[in-house]
Amino acid sequence: MSATGIGAAVRRKEDHRFITGSGHYTDDINRPGQVYAYFLRSPHAHATIKSIDIKPAANMPGVLAVLTGADLAGDKIGNLICGWMIHSKDGSPMKMAPHPALASGKVCHVGDPFAVVIAETLAQARDAAEKIAVDYEVLPAVADPVAAQKPEAPQIHEIARNNTIYQWHLGDAKSVEAAFRSAKHVTKLDIVNNRLVPNPIEPRAAIGDYDSGTGSFTLWNTTQNPHVARLVIAAFVGMAPEHKLRVIAPDVGGGFGSKIFIYPEEVVALWASKRVGRPVKWVADRSEAFLADAHGRDHVTHAEMAFDGDGKILGLRAKTVANLGAYMSTFSSSVPTYLYATLLSGQYEIPHIYCEVDAVYTNTAPVDAYRGAGRPEATFVVERLVEVGAREMGQDPAELRRNNFVKKFPHQTPVIMTYDVGDYNASLKKAMELADCKGFGKRKRESARSGKLRGIGFSSYIEACGIAPSQAVGSLGAGVGLWESAEVRVNPTGSVEILTGSHTHGQGHETTFAQLVSERLGIPIDNVSIVHGDTDKVQFGMGTYGSRSGAVGMSAIVKALDKIEAKAKKVAAFVLEAAEGDIEFKDGKFSVAGTDKSAAWGDITLNAYIAHKFSGQELEPGLKEGAFYDPTNFTFPAGCHICEVEVDVETGKTEIVAWTAVDDFGIVINPMIVEGQVHGGIAQGVGQALCEGAVYDKDAQLITGSFMDYAMPRADHLPSITVDTTVTKCPSNPLGIKGCGEAGAIAAPAAVINAITDAIGSEEIAMPATAQAVWAALQKLNRMPQAA
Amino acid sequence: LAVPPQTVWEKLNDPAVLKACIPGCEQLDKTSDTEFAAVATVKIGPVKAKFKGRVTLSDLDPPHGYKISGQGDGGVAGFAKGGATVKLTPKDGGTLLAYNVDAQIGGKLAQLGQRLVNGAAKKVADDFFENFAKTVNPAAV
Numbered sequence: 064m065s066a067t068g069i070g071a072a073v074r075r076k077e078d079h080r081f082i083t084g085s086g087h088y089t090d091d092i093n094r095p096g097q098v099y100a101y102f103l104r105s106p107h108a109h110a111t112i113k114s115i116d117i118k119p120a121a122n123m124p125g126v127l128a129v130l131t132g133a134d135l136a137g138d139k140i141g142n143l144i145c146g147w148m149i150h151s152k153d154g155s156p157m158k159m160a161p162h163p164a165l166a167s168g169k170v171c172h173v174g175d176p177f178a179v180v181i182a183e184t185l186a187q188a189r190d191a192a193e194k195i196a197v198d199y200e201v202l203p204a205v206a207d208p209v210a211a212q213k214p215e216a217p218q219i220h221e222i223a224r225n226n227t228i229y230q231w232h233l234g235d236a237k238s239v240e241a242a243f244r245s246a247k248h249v250t251k252l253d254i255v256n257n258r259l260v261p262n263p264i265e266p267r268a269a270i271g272d273y274d275s276g277t278g279s280f281t282l283w284n285t286t287q288n289p290h291v292a293r294l295v296i297a298a299f300v301g302m303a304p305e306h307k308l309r310v311i312a313p314d315v316g317g318g319f320g321s322k323i324f325i326y327p328e329e330v331v332a333l334w335a336s337k338r339v340g341r342p343v344k345w346v347a348d349r350s351e352a353f354l355a356d357a358h359g360r361d362h363v364t365h366a367e368m369a370f371d372g373d374g375k376i377l378g379l380r381a382k383t384v385a386n387l388g389a390y391m392s393t394f395s396s397s398v399p400t401y402l403y404a405t406l407l408s409g410q411y412e413i414p415h416i417y418c419e420v421d422a423v424y425t426n427t428a429p430v431d432a433y434r435g436a437g438r439p440e441a442t443f444v445v446e447r448l449v450e451v452g453a454r455e456m457g458q459d460p461a462e463l464r465r466n467n468f469v470k471k472f473p474h475q476t477p478v479i480m481t482y483d484v485g486d487y488n489a490s491l492k493k494a495m496e497l498a499d500c501k502g503f504g505k506r507k508r509e510s511a512r513s514g515k516l517r518g519i520g521f522s523s524y525i526e527a528c529g530i531a532p533s534q535a536v537g538s539l540g541a542g543v544g545l546w547e548s549a550e551v552r553v554n555p556t557g558s559v560e561i562l563t564g565s566h567t568h569g570q571g572h573e574t575t576f577a578q579l580v581s582e583r584l585g586i587p588i589d590n591v592s593i594v595h596g597d598t599d600k601v602q603f604g605m606g607t608y609g610s611r612s613g614a615v616g617m618s619a620i621v622k623a624l625d626k627i628e629a630k631a632k633k634v635a636a637f638v639l640e641a642a643e644g645d646i647e648f649k650d651g652k653f654s655v656a657g658t659d660k661s662a663a664w665g666d667i668t669l670n671a672y673i674a675h676k677f678s679g680q681e682l683e684p685g686l687k688e689g690a691f692y693d694p695t696n697f698t699f700p701a702g703c704h705i706c707e708v709e710v711d712v713e714t715g716k717t718e719i720v721a722w723t724a725v726d727d728f729g730i731v732i733n734p735m736i737v738e739g740q741v742h743g744g745i746a747q748g749v750g751q752a753l754c755e756g757a758v759y760d761k762d763a764q765l766i767t768g769s770f771m772d773y774a775m776p777r778a779d780h781l782p783s784i785t786v787d788t789t790v791t792k793c794p795s796n797p798l799g800i801k802g803c804g805e806a807g808a809i810a811a812p813a814a815v816i817n818a819i820t821d822a823i824g825s826e827e828i829a830m831p832a833t834a835q836a837v838w839a840a841l842q843k844l845n846r847m848p849q850a851a
Numbered sequence: 852l853a854v855p856p857q858t859v860w861e862k863l864n865d866p867a868v869l870k871a872c873i874p875g876c877e878q879l880d881k882t883s884d885t886e887f888a889a890v891a892t893v894k895i896g897p898v899k900a901k902f903k904g905r906v907t908l909s910d911l912d913p914p915h916g917y918k919i920s921g922q923g924d925g926g927v928a929g930f931a932k933g934g935a936t937v938k939l940t941p942k943d944g945g946t947l948l949a950y951n952v953d954a955q956i957g958g959k960l961a962q963l964g965q966r967l968v969n970g971a972a973k974k975v976a977d978d979f980f981e982n983f984a985k986t987v988n989p990a991a992v
Contacts, residue, residue, distance in 0.1 A: 106929035106958020173958060193926045350962060760965065762955065768962030 068582035069798075072735040076588065077573045086314040089268035089283050094342035097270070098127055100332060101188035102345070103178040103195055104354065105170035108204035108426040108763030109217060112168060112177060112197060119194040120180060125187030127339040129195065130331075131178045132167025140164060140334055141301040143325055145391035146542035149229050149400050149422075157229040160220030160424070162390040164300070164327035164334075170199075171219055171389035172426050173765055174354025176327055181335050181343055204426040206759035208386035209363050211423045219389065219424045226424040228387060229396070233404040233478055234417035242378030242415040246369035250452035256440045257830045258361035258386070258757040259750075260773055261433050263568075265316025266347035267356065271332030275340065279307040284329050286310065287318045287566050288606020291543065293598050295325045295393070302333050312596035315568035319747070320432035321356045322568065323608050324393040328355075353768045358757055359433020361386035362399060362440050368448040374456055374463045378415035379407055381444055385422045385430075392431035396422065401479075401539050402437030402527075408476035409445035410487040410523045410701055411467040416477045426763040432608065434747055434808040435526070442524040446813035450521065451826055460817075461495060464523050479539075480527055482699050489789045490725040491523060494703040497785050498723040503707070515709040517720075518822025522704045522814035528802035529614030529698035529795075546693035547611070548604050549619035551580075551627050553686035555672040557665035558590040564604010565616035566596050570804060571736045572612060578732055579617055579798075583624050585651025586664060602689070610802030613732065614698045618796045622690035630686060635667050637676040696795040700802055702726035702788075704745070706814035710822045715838025717753060717819055723785045724810070729793040729801035737803045738786045744807020745784060750776035751808075752815035756831045774831075852946045853988050856939040859946045860914035862987050863937065869906070869919075872982035874975050877901075885909065889921065893931060895956065895971045896964035900928030915939055929958020935976055948984075952976040 067073050080086050117129040143162040150156055166177040178195060182188035203217040210216055211226040219226050243249060270283040280303050286292045289310040297305040315322060328345050336343045347355070366381040385399035404418035449467075453460040468487040475481050503519050510517035530536070533544030550562040559580055565572060577591040594600050607616070628648055635653035636643040645656045654661035670676055674684035707721040724741050731737050754774035758767045767773040792799035812830060820826050825840045852859055862868045866887060870879035878890040887906040892899065902923030910918040920934030933954035940947045954972030956964065964971070 103927065104958075106960075108957075173962075189927070195926070197924075350959065353962065760961070762957065764957050764961035764965065766961060766965035768965075771963070772966060 065582065067578055067588040069578060069730070069732050071578060071733065073574055073578055073588065073733055075571045075574045075736065076577065077571065088265055088314045088316055089270060089285050090346045092270060092283050092313065094270060094272055097342040097344050098181055098183055098339065099185040099188050100335060100343050100345040101180045101182070101185060101192050102176040102328065103180070103192050105166070105173060105175040105177060107170060107199055107201050108173050108206070109202040109219065110170050110199040111202060112170060113200055114198045115178060116196040117178065119196070120191040123187065123191035123194060125183035126180060126191045127183070127341065128181045128335065129178060129191065130165070130181070130335060130338065132163055132165040135163060135165045135334065136167055138334065139301065140330065141299050143327065143330070143390070144295065144299045145393060145396050146295070147394055147397040148540040148542065149231055149396045150540070151229045152232050157396055157422070158220070158223035158227070159391050160222050164330040172428055173763065174351070174428060175389065176355070179331050179335060181339050204763035206425050206427050206763040208361065208384045208423045208425055211425045212384070212421065219426060223424055228391065228422040228424060230419070230421050231400050232417070232419045235415065235477065236417045239378045239380050239415040239417040243367070243369045243380070246377050247372040248370040248452070248456050250368045250370070250448050250455055252366050252447055252451060254364045254366060254444060254447065255829050256360045256362040256364065256443060257751060257755070258430070259359040259433055259755050260353055260757050261319045261321035261356050261359060262352065262775060263317030263319055263321060266349060266352045267322065267326065267328065268346040269329035269332040270342055270344045271329070271334070271336035272342040273333070273337040273340070279303065279309070280333050280336070281309045281311065282329055282333055283311045283313060285315050285322050286312045287315070287322045287568060287608055288604070289566065289596055289598050290564060290604050291606055292325050292329070296330060296333070300330050302330065310598045312566055315566070318568045319434040320359065320436055320608055323606065324357050324431055349770070350768060353773070354428060354765060357392045357429045357431035358388065359430065360440060360751070361430050364444060366444045366448055368452050370452055370456065374453070374458050374466060376411055376413050376467050379413050379445070379448065380417045381407060383418070383420045385420055386425050386427065387422050388425060388427045388429035390429050392429040395429060395431040397541070398432050398437045399440070403441050405479045406438050406441035406525060406527060407445060407478055408480070409442065409449070410464070410469060410525050411445070411449070412469050412474070414477065418478070427759055434744065435805045436609070438526045438805065439748070439809045439812060442522065442809050443813045446522045446524065447816065450817045460521055461491060461500070464491060464521065481696065483696055483794050484791045485699060485701050485727060486789060486791050487523060487701060490701065490703040490727055493787060493789055494705050494723050494725040497725065497787060498705040498707065498721065500705070510709050514712055516712060516822040518708050518710065518818040518820070520706045520814045520817025520819070520821055522810045522817065524704070524806070524810040524813070525699055525701040526610070526805060526809050527697040528610035528700055528805065529694055530609035530611050531697055532695060533693050543605065544693065545605055545611070545615070546691050547615040547619045548602065548689065548691050549616070549623045550602070550689040551620065551623040551687065553627060553668050553671070555669050557586065557668040559584065559586065560592050560594055561620055562594045562601045563616055563620065564601055564606065565612040566607045568607065570607065570612060570740070571733070575613070575732045575736060576617060576620060579620060580624070584664060610700065610804040613798070613800040614793065614796050614802050615692060615694055617798055617800065618694065619690050619692035621797045622692050623688045626688035626690065627686060630688065631667050631671065633682055634671045634677070635662055637682065638662050638667060638670050694795055698729065698793050698795060698801040700726060700728050700806055702806060702810065704810040704814045706818040708815070708818040708822055710819060710837060712841060714834055715836070715841060716834040717832060717837060719749065719780065719782050719815070722782055724807065725787045725789060726803065726806050727789045727791055727801065728803040728806070729790065730799035731788065732800070740803045741786050741807045742784055744805060744809070745811045746776050746781060747808040748811020749780055749815060752812040752830050752832060753780060754831050754833060852948055852984060854945060856914040856941055856946045859939055859948065859987055862983070863917065864908070868983070868986055872979050872986060874978040879906065885911070889923070891923065893975070895960055896967040898928050898960050898963055900925035902931060925960065927959065929956060929960040931956045931960060933972055948980065950976060950980060
């Protein structure tokens with residue numbers, strides 16, 4: 064391993080610019096003549112707009128235009144779409160309601176934009192928005208997904224009766240029923256997977272810039288996938304043909320999924336720019352982010368697990384109602400279906416699984432993928448069932464897990480996935496050693512002496528990452544392929560530019576991708592630059608989400624580097640006057656086998672461009688290659704997280720006193736970055752388990768709409784985390800990578816809740832397990848007669 | 852209150868009295884016997900906005916009580932609705948005025964100030980009736 068190659072804990076190249084304030088985020092970019100957009104958003108969860116009077120606003124100082132949904136429709140700007148088709152059990156397609164970028168005639172959630180003011184300054188735009196008079200007819204609203212399906216619930220979209228978008232299922236209901244009939248024990252749980260607000264540190268932003276000279280648009284946008292944004296805005300919204308629209312995603316300050324989607328505001332910024340003939344900037348304030356970013360999770364689930372007399376799992380069944388909010392966001396339909404039910408086998412050999420999912424509209428912000436996307440929900444179901452099942456049957460939870468682990472690979476689950484490789488017992492064993500599970504009893508007694516209840520919770524999670532084989536996702540309804548592209552441009556002096564379709568917004572690609580190149584070409588990482596996030600530079604790409612950039616994005620780079628090496632060897636053969644087959648390339652040096660003749664990397668790259676040693680008939684000059692890589696399978700990162708808590712009996716406050724994470728991510732490129740990803744993921748999972756939760760009141764008003772009322776995890780929620788790995792090499796990509804971006808957020812919630820329920824001796828804890836919720840559960844226990 | 856219910860009732864129906872007593876009220880114009888167009892500035896938590904809306908008197912039961920309700924549109928600040936049920940009972944030659952308040956807010960007001968709304972509504976109502984008591988009690992003049 065070289066100092067900067069694969070496996071080296073290299074410091075992130077990008078951090079200097081981020082921590083010294085010299086990054087370039089969308090809001091740092093200002094175009095000549097730029098004007099500002101301010102969106103008028105519905106204060107009502109559900110209302111008919113009877114009239115809008117824009118005249119007083121249009122006459123305000125500095126105002127260039129006040130545009131409404133009617134104007135948008137008049138200009139034939141198309142609706143936003145959901146790009147993953149799900150069919151119901153009865154074969155009918157999902158009920159996708161129209162989603163215009165500006166609502167027209169009716170608003171469907173608090174924060175639904177229906178007009179925009181374009182003015183010289185943001186203050187002028189805001190002041191003018193105050194003057195717009197809107198006459199609403201307020202309609203009844205519903206925020207709860209289960210209530211939304213009831214006949215008496217308000218109907219949100221005409222197309223979806225009982226607000227039901229689809230009623231989907233996966234697995235074999237009959238065989239599951241038979242398995243449950245033969246069971247010795249059945250564990251049943253009702254689970255609410257709480258709704259989360261993503262809250263990346265940089266709010267969403269967009270600058271639309273129309274060039275009337277060329278008839279082309281440029282969009283600077285906080286997006287995780289600029290090419291997909293361009294494709295949707297061109298092909299579905301119909302703003303401009305693809306070759307007349309350039310999308311640039313500059314530095315992006317975190318996404319966690321919420322910046323995958325194509326939102327109304329960027330569409331409006333482009334459209335308004337053409338209308339007013341000036342570049343139009345919009346930057347969300349935090350209040351807007353709470354109302355209008357796609358939220359995450361929000362599942363209501365009943366789940367059951369059947370066991371035989373020895374604690375072997377016989378079957379699992381689950382019924383989930385998933386809240387998709389007021390409109391179907393870009394990939395919303397896939398999250399509670401193919402990203403969720405396909406992982407319900409967990410790390411276990413479960414012969415029979417059946418899952419039903421109803422997706423529903425409510426008068427809330429749209430819900431879509433958020434770090435883990437479906438897999439945290441699946442892990443929570445499986446790991447709670449296993450834990451509670453073990454407790455109910457009086458078995459050791461670790462032992463029960465061990466007895467049910469998948470041990471032979473490849474393993475076909477009853478829910479589509481084929482696990483390629485893994486060693487689940489290895490991560491459990493290592494985690495239990497590192498967490499000193501043997502000493503837990505002693506620690507519990509010590510806690511009891513200071514009036515604290517101590518508990519321990521396991522989460523043996525699995526996820527499907529590296530999304531994904533295009534054919535496979537196509538057969539499941541995806542509207543796009545999920546390959547990745549790379550282009551390697553070698554300069555005459557030997558420095559290298561990597562153009563990638565992946566997008567980095569906190570993951571550290573500028574470092575890890577350069578490490579791969581350094582390893583392969585034997586050049587310092589400082590001689591490698593990573594170019595991404597610009598549709599005019601990178602031809603096409605699918606972006607970053609689903610822990611795919613390592614497994615898929617870097618694999619594309621490997622493929623392109625293979626071609627570079629092959630071409631460079633041809634050049635070297637001419638330079639070294641040897642047969643191409645005799646050229647060897649190692650540590651940045653070309654040599655002729657069996658001789659002491661060699662040439663450095665820089666000699667060969669220069670010769671590729673000066674082309675003095677070969678004729679044009681013999682070899683094309685230059686050194687530039689591209690590749691598309693389509694994976695052959697998902698990757699399956701898995702591991703074991705152990706959380707230890709102390710609960711204060713008097714206040715119900717939970718303190719996480721220890722955390723051990725042992726993950727199998729396959730081959731690790733940069734252990735320091737991986738550790739950071741694990742830390743961040745755990746922090747987000749702990750946030751979901753202990754403090755985060757979006758709450759809508761009975762009128763579907765968001766009452767956790769600021770950091771005053773929506774609690775984010777803080778440093779003091781977390782202990783010092785022990786991170787370690789076990790390694791089984793992923794067989795489906797050339798680097799053996801599985802991906803690490805989501806693991807912590809997937810594993811953590813179940814580990815925390817398993818620990819708290821172990822501590823207090825009650826399973827009745829819903830997330831977030833705030834001090835109040837835990838205290839209430841303790842009070843309820845104390846009121847009950849003591850068990851014999 | 853030290854005056855009989857009939858007097859209180861009359862004051863409760865007098866736009867000038869109402870305008871003087873509604874906290875933050877800048878304008879109150881009678882549009883019918885039971886409706887007024889109003890402009891008021893209200894502050895709840897971090898949000899301060901000028902509301903335009905209607906004040907309506909309903910469930911009229913002279914001189915025993917009514918319901919006074921208001922709803923206002925605060926533009927980008929959201930909306931507020933609320934009301935008070937007022938009951939007048941003769942007591943010791945004067946009047947016992949009892950009131951019960953409810954309030955509902957939406958949009959930015961709810962997003963930032965929902966936790967504060969009950970407290971804020973109670974304060975607005977308390978201020979109103981305190982002002983009202985000062986206006987009707989001869990002793991206070």
